[in-house]
Amino acid sequence: KLASREFHPENTVIEIGDVRIGGGELVVMGGPCAVESAEQIDEIARLVKAAGGQVLRGGAFKPRTGPYSFQGVGVEGLIMMAEAGKKHGLLTITEVMTPEYVDICAEYADILQVGTRNMQNFDLLRKLGEVRKPVLLKRGFSATYDELLNAAEYILAGGNKDVMLCERGIRTFEGYTRNTLDLSAIPVLQQLSHLPVISDPSHGTGRRELVEPMTRASVAAGADGLIIEMHTDPDNSMTGDGVQSLFPDQFARLLRELEQLAPII
Numbered sequence: 001k002l003a004s005r006e007f008h009p010e011n012t013v014i015e016i017g018d019v020r021i022g023g024g025e026l027v028v029m030g031g032p033c034a035v036e037s038a039e040q041i042d043e044i045a046r047l048v049k050a051a052g053g054q055v056l057r058g059g060a061f062k063p064r065t066g067p068y069s070f071q072g073v074g075v076e077g078l079i080m081m082a083e084a085g086k087k088h089g090l091l092t093i094t095e096v097m098t099p100e101y102v103d104i105c106a107e108y109a110d111i112l113q114v115g116t117r118n119m120q121n122f123d124l125l126r127k128l129g130e131v132r133k134p135v136l137l138k139r140g141f142s143a144t145y146d147e148l149l150n151a152a153e154y155i156l157a158g159g160n161k162d163v164m165l166c167e168r169g170i171r172t173f174e175g176y177t178r179n180t181l182d183l184s185a186i187p188v189l190q191q192l193s194h195l196p197v198i199s200d201p202s203h204g205t206g207r208r209e210l211v212e213p214m215t216r217a218s219v220a221a222g223a224d225g226l227i228i229e230m231h232t233d234p235d236n237s238m239t240g241d242g243v244q245s246l247f248p249d250q251f252a253r254l255l256r257e258l259e260q261l262a263p264i265i
């Protein structure tokens with residue numbers, strides 16, 4: 001299989017501008033769950049850059065559990081985020097939910113995210129195989145490693161080699177945390193596959209106070225990068241993810257700590 005370490009013994013390194021993912025340097029993607037306004041995403045981009053992050057995250061299209069919840073600002077959000085990224089010198093990552101929107105998302109964002117709910121949306125995966133933009137593929141919340149790697153295979157089989165895998169927590173019997181961040185996924189996926197592995201301690205725990213320790217744990221487990229939610233006003237965020245979003249000063253402190261941690265590990 002194309003995703004397997006057997007097929008491709010060397011690590012895949014994804015190069016986007018001067019950012020290298022999977023090449024040994026830790027990449028940090030930070031930003032809000034959802035793009036809410038031009039001012040919001042611009043201010044958060046400034047803070048992500050100042051803290052030392054490389055990629056601005058933000059959803060313009062949000063996969064909400066209920067149909068009446070805020071669904072994202074749509075294409076306008078893609079434009080707002082692209083402008084903020086360009087202005088502050090950050091790459092951007094955003095979620096794409098349907099094959100029809102792949103081209104427009106690819107036009108505005110540097111990395112396309114497949115959400116946990118869409119890991120086995122095979123039409124979407126096939127379409128992503130046709131574009132030449134890196135894809136961050138999130139593990140389905142009930143998916144095995146094998147199912148995740150098979151999902152990646154759909155994208156790779158189409159000719160898109162720039163796929164990174166993301167552990168974002170799985171559903172277990174534990175209800176205290178929103179999900180259980182499966183730290184073993186990081187070394188296991190790196191053993192089975194050559195693709196970079198990114199950890200999402202925000203969705204992986206659902207609790208702000210756990211993001212910092214699980215970020216450190218992810219780095220210790222060998223993650224190639226992190227995707228972390230940060231918001232300037234988490235209590236008033238437009239999705240329910242404010243409770244897991246770091247305040248800007250926490251985000252900055254965490255990245256300073258990682259700078260010291262990464263070379264040791």
Ligand code: PEP
Pocket residue numbers: 033059063114115116117138168203
């Ligand atoms: C997100 O990144 O905001 C998101 C919706 O993630 P997930 O698909 O992991 O729930």
Ligand code: MN
Pocket residue numbers: 033034203229239241
């Ligand atoms: Mn979110």
